[in-house]
Amino acid sequence: MRRAGITRSGLRAGCAAAALAFTCGFAHAVDVELSATRIEASYTSDNNVTRSSGADALRDRILGLRVSKGLMMPVSTRTRAVFQGFAGAEKFQTYTGLSHNFIGGQGDIQFRSSAEFAAATYGAFFRTQVEYYDSDLRDGYRYAYGLTVLKPITDRMQFFGAIQQNISDGKSVVFDTQSTSLRGNLDWSPGRSDTLYLGAEYRRGDIVSSGTQSLARVNTADALVQDDAFTDKGYSAYRFQANTGLMTLGYNHAFAERHSLDISWRYARSKPLHPSGYGSASDVRYTVSQLSLAYLMRF
Amino acid sequence: MRPFGVLDDPRRRILIQALAAGFFSTPWGVAAQSLFGAAPGRLPSGQSIYRTSGRVLVNSQLATVATRIAPGDTVETSPDGELVFVLAEEAFILRGGSRVVIEKPPANSPLKTALRLATGKLLSVFGRGRPTRIATATATIGVRGTGVYVESDPAQTYLCTCYGVADISATNDPLSTETVSATHHDKPLYILAKGKTGASIRRAPFINHTDQELMLIETLVGRTPPFVFPMDDYNAPRRDYP
Numbered sequence: 001m002r003r004a005g006i007t008r009s010g011l012r013a014g015c016a017a018a019a020l021a022f023t024c025g026f027a028h029a030v031d032v033e034l035s036a037t038r039i040e041a042s043y044t045s046d047n048n049v050t051r052s053s054g055a056d057a058l059r060d061r062i063l064g065l066r067v068s069k070g071l072m073m074p075v076s077t078r079t080r081a082v083f084q085g086f087a088g089a090e091k092f093q094t095y096t097g098l099s100h101n102f103i104g105g106q107g108d109i110q111f112r113s114s115a116e117f118a119a120a121t122y123g124a125f126f127r128t129q130v131e132y133y134d135s136d137l138r139d140g141y142r143y144a145y146g147l148t149v150l151k152p153i154t155d156r157m158q159f160f161g162a163i164q165q166n167i168s169d170g171k172s173v174v175f176d177t178q179s180t181s182l183r184g185n186l187d188w189s190p191g192r193s194d195t196l197y198l199g200a201e202y203r204r205g206d207i208v209s210s211g212t213q214s215l216a217r218v219n220t221a222d223a224l225v226q227d228d229a230f231t232d233k234g235y236s237a238y239r240f241q242a243n244t245g246l247m248t249l250g251y252n253h254a255f256a257e258r259h260s261l262d263i264s265w266r267y268a269r270s271k272p273l274h275p276s277g278y279g280s281a282s283d284v285r286y287t288v289s290q291l292s293l294a295y296l297m298r299f
Numbered sequence: 300m301r302p303f304g305v306l307d308d309p310r311r312r313i314l315i316q317a318l319a320a321g322f323f324s325t326p327w328g329v330a331a332q333s334l335f336g337a338a339p340g341r342l343p344s345g346q347s348i349y350r351t352s353g354r355v356l357v358n359s360q361l362a363t364v365a366t367r368i369a370p371g372d373t374v375e376t377s378p379d380g381e382l383v384f385v386l387a388e389e390a391f392i393l394r395g396g397s398r399v400v401i402e403k404p405p406a407n408s409p410l411k412t413a414l415r416l417a418t419g420k421l422l423s424v425f426g427r428g429r430p431t432r433i434a435t436a437t438a439t440i441g442v443r444g445t446g447v448y449v450e451s452d453p454a455q456t457y458l459c460t461c462y463g464v465a466d467i468s469a470t471n472d473p474l475s476t477e478t479v480s481a482t483h484h485d486k487p488l489y490i491l492a493k494g495k496t497g498a499s500i501r502r503a504p505f506i507n508h509t510d511q512e513l514m515l516i517e518t519l520v521g522r523t524p525p526f527v528f529p530m531d532d533y534n535a536p537r538r539d540y541p
Contacts, residue, residue, distance in 0.1 A: 036532045078527050115523035117339055117514040155350070155515050156336030190334065191352075192381075195537065254535030257506050262538050296536040 035070040036258075040088075042066075042294035049095055050235065051270070053286045056211030058233075061093045064294075075109070082108040086129075097135035097229030104129025104142070120151035125164075135229040137237070140170035153186075160185040166205070174225045174239045179205025185248075193255065197264075199248035207242045207270055209286060210235045216283040219276030240284065244270040258298045266290040341521040342385050349519055353380025353395060370403040370412075376419070383516065386412065388426030390516035394419060394507075404432075416451045422508050423447055424517050424524075425463075437499075438490035441466040446517075446524060448508040457503055459487040461513055462525050467500060475499035483526050509534050 042064040048057040066088035073081045087103040106127035113119050126145045133139050146164025153159055161184045168177040183201035210227045211217060213236055218224065221238035250264030268288040275284060333352060342349060347368040354377035355362040368374060368384050376382055378396040386401060389412055393399060397419020404410035411429040425431045427444035435451035445463025449456060458467060460481040469475035469490050474497040479486050487503040510529030517524050
């Protein structure tokens with residue numbers, strides 16, 4: 001079954017690496033401007049990598065690395081195309097089956113009505129990436145497309161909003177998911193070097209939760225499989241539809257011209273859309289708290 | 300299009316009404332604007348200062364948003380200070396630890412503005428057809444309809460011609476001159492106090508200013524910069540929106 005609607009065979013390799021290839025090879029051929037290369041190294045503590053509840057919620061620490069490079073191509077005075085290629089890895093300290101590498105690309109079309117300070121920038125984007133896990137079932141492609149708006153509110157505050165569709169096409173049907181999200185982010189810069197940001201997101205659609213078998217999980221799940229990232233625990237992965245709320249609170253401190261340190265806390269709460277009514281409802285709800293420290297540099 | 304003098308932006312109208320009512324003179328108003336900022340618009344005539352932070356002196360007197368700045372004045376900022384201000388059709392961000400003298404151009408001079416940046420960092424935008432001279436410890440810069448960012452210390456001057464045209468000459472080396480015509484930060488330069496003869500002007504990296512700041516100060520004088528999209532690469536790196 002391919003619920004994602006986009007088959008893997010139809011979007012093989014090319015999609016994921018297209019932006020990277022385009023970025024590197026095409027830049028000098030047309031009137032484009034390459035953006036700086038950005039490197040992001042992060043350390044995250046996650047209290048629930050299984051996205052589960054109770055004793056099934058497992059804590060882990062994650063080292064992350066992401067490299068990206070982009071280019072901008074003017075389409076008209078007020079419209080431009082932005083392409084970004086990126087690659088990286090996340091290394092889980094304990095549950096190594098969740099460790100993975102990824103490579104992908106994103107294309108944006110952006111419109112800004114004028115050079116006025118307060119003018120909003122509207123965008124439409126498409127992003128695709130391929131992920132290779134140390135386990136097998138999660139391997140696959142991720143896609144997202146949507147609309148964005150970026151607007152300065154004052155000379156110290158900026159709003160970013162997006163509505164997007166997320167599609168995941170995994171090796172197992174349990175990891176074939178779709179969700180729609182609406183998110184907003186407010187940046188507040190009390191000084192030149194400091195930015196506090198607050199983000200909120202509402203996501204509706206499929207989620208995957210891993211845990212021991214229970215009546216509530218089995219009856220609520222649209223699909224389930226023995227999870228090969230938690231074989232020693234005997235966990236299964238369940239896919240079900242849920243409402244998920246996420247909140248992010250972060251602080252970015254710039255030092256020198258091209259370096260910054262970012263610390264953020266992210267909290268998510270998820271609740272099934274169609275609980276079965278059997279078993280304990282708390283088995284199919286979860287909360288996640290992530291604390292992340294990242295070093296970013298540009299060159 | 301609305302006739303000249305009619306406010307077409309409700310936020311600007313609110314801002315001016317608030318100014319007229321003295322809102323920003325109240326401690327709460329000043330604190331709120333200082334903390335959360337304001338939607339910038341063209342500054343009302345009679346107002347020079349858009350924003351101050353830290354300790355800012357105009358002619359050795361502590362400056363407030365009500366302080367007027369005019370040719371002949373000397374403006375200084377403490378190391379943690381910053382001043383965003385307007386002078387006729389020109390607008391500036393003076394960073395911390397700076398001292399600038401706004402000179403009165405001679406009566407017969409074509410210059411509209413003359414600045415002497417003894418030390419510190421200054422982002423400036425100038426109106427078209429308003430030739431301006433900026434003097435630093437190591438350089439003299441003639442600008443025309445330009446946005447420029449200058450950092451001055453006794454050993455060297457950093458100059459980014461953000462857009463427009465700048466004629467640069469090294470103070471101690473008459474053979475080192477250069478004209479930069481830029482559209483978007485194309486050719487930042489260092490002008491050295493003690494460079495080799497004829498080679499006192501060198502290429503420099505892009506540092507310490509952003510397109511958003513240029514947009515802000517152009518807005519204060521009712522203009523916009525020549526580019527529509529600000530470049531993110533001029534800001535400190537930050538994580539993508541989650």
